[in-house]
Amino acid sequence: MNPSRILLAALCAGSFALAAQAQDPGKALGGLLRQIVPGGLPNLPQAAPRPSPATGDLVQMLTESLAQIDEPREIEIGRQLAAVLLGSKPLHGDMALQRYVNRLGRWVSLQSTRPQLPWTFGVLDDPGFNAFAAPGGYVFVTRGLVDRVDEAELAGILAHEITHVTGKHHLKALAAKARAGLATQLVASQLRGNAQGAISAQMLALGRNLYSSGLDQGDEYEADREGVALAARAGFDPYGLPAVLQQLRAAAPDNPLFTLTLATHPPAQQRLERLEVAMGARLDALSGKPSVPIAQRLGQR
Numbered sequence: 001m002n003p004s005r006i007l008l009a010a011l012c013a014g015s016f017a018l019a020a021q022a023q024d025p026g027k028a029l030g031g032l033l034r035q036i037v038p039g040g041l042p043n044l045p046q047a048a049p050r051p052s053p054a055t056g057d058l059v060q061m062l063t064e065s066l067a068q069i070d071e072p073r074e075i076e077i078g079r080q081l082a083a084v085l086l087g088s089k090p091l092h093g094d095m096a097l098q099r100y101v102n103r104l105g106r107w108v109s110l111q112s113t114r115p116q117l118p119w120t121f122g123v124l125d126d127p128g129f130n131a132f133a134a135p136g137g138y139v140f141v142t143r144g145l146v147d148r149v150d151e152a153e154l155a156g157i158l159a160h161e162i163t164h165v166t167g168k169h170h171l172k173a174l175a176a177k178a179r180a181g182l183a184t185q186l187v188a189s190q191l192r193g194n195a196q197g198a199i200s201a202q203m204l205a206l207g208r209n210l211y212s213s214g215l216d217q218g219d220e221y222e223a224d225r226e227g228v229a230l231a232a233r234a235g236f237d238p239y240g241l242p243a244v245l246q247q248l249r250a251a252a253p254d255n256p257l258f259t260l261t262l263a264t265h266p267p268a269q270q271r272l273e274r275l276e277v278a279m280g281a282r283l284d285a286l287s288g289k290p291s292v293p294i295a296q297r298l299g300q301r
């Protein structure tokens, strides 16, 4: 069996493994991701002596105060949300692509304000044009997105998602939802009788709601601004992210591949206008680098 098939088989089994490992979804997730990260995940605190807080407690803490969510808890929440994402879309089976996106993302994340997080990047096997992040350093892009961008554009998207993580934007949104009592309502309405052993029903409900409704719009603009600066700091053309936004602006509103991204973000035109104001001409000296197709990086000219 070729490596892709093996990876894919492991990943397909992964969602079941997640459900089966009631006490530690992150362990199962770490096992999956270790296969796509060369040398494993040295920073992932899987063997941390501190017991993971009970998942019910995490939702409770979110409702009380974000100050209670220290970094290990933030990472734990991220693992659970990453499992929610992987439960709906598996990782793509192309190992070379996974390694490339991981290397690229890790390089960009090293220039961020939180380089010490256990950053993990993956490509989801989905034709849509989407990117997702979860607290603690999990970032996923879809295959449909990777197929439509070059390296600088991908770096810009990853930088945008990295900024959501470093700014704790998901935690803020989750806390707002949890405080509104949404978890309880959603659990009651959607998850009756659902045997999701790995993740608390409340966290699963919050996560699904979060990824379908999106983040605070102000946080999206911040992720654009900071993302452009971060990509530039990592050595990429700062106009990568604006180029992606132009692509989004041009997308037909009824194109199903773009529906989720367009629905969960401010209009691309407004994002471009705000970026133009924020960037001015300050980063122009860093632009104009030749475009690097991703296929070229993967040796498929």
Ligand SMILES: [Zn+2]
Residues within 6 Å of the ligand: 160, 161, 164, 215, 220, 223, 265
């Ligand atoms: Zn965003």
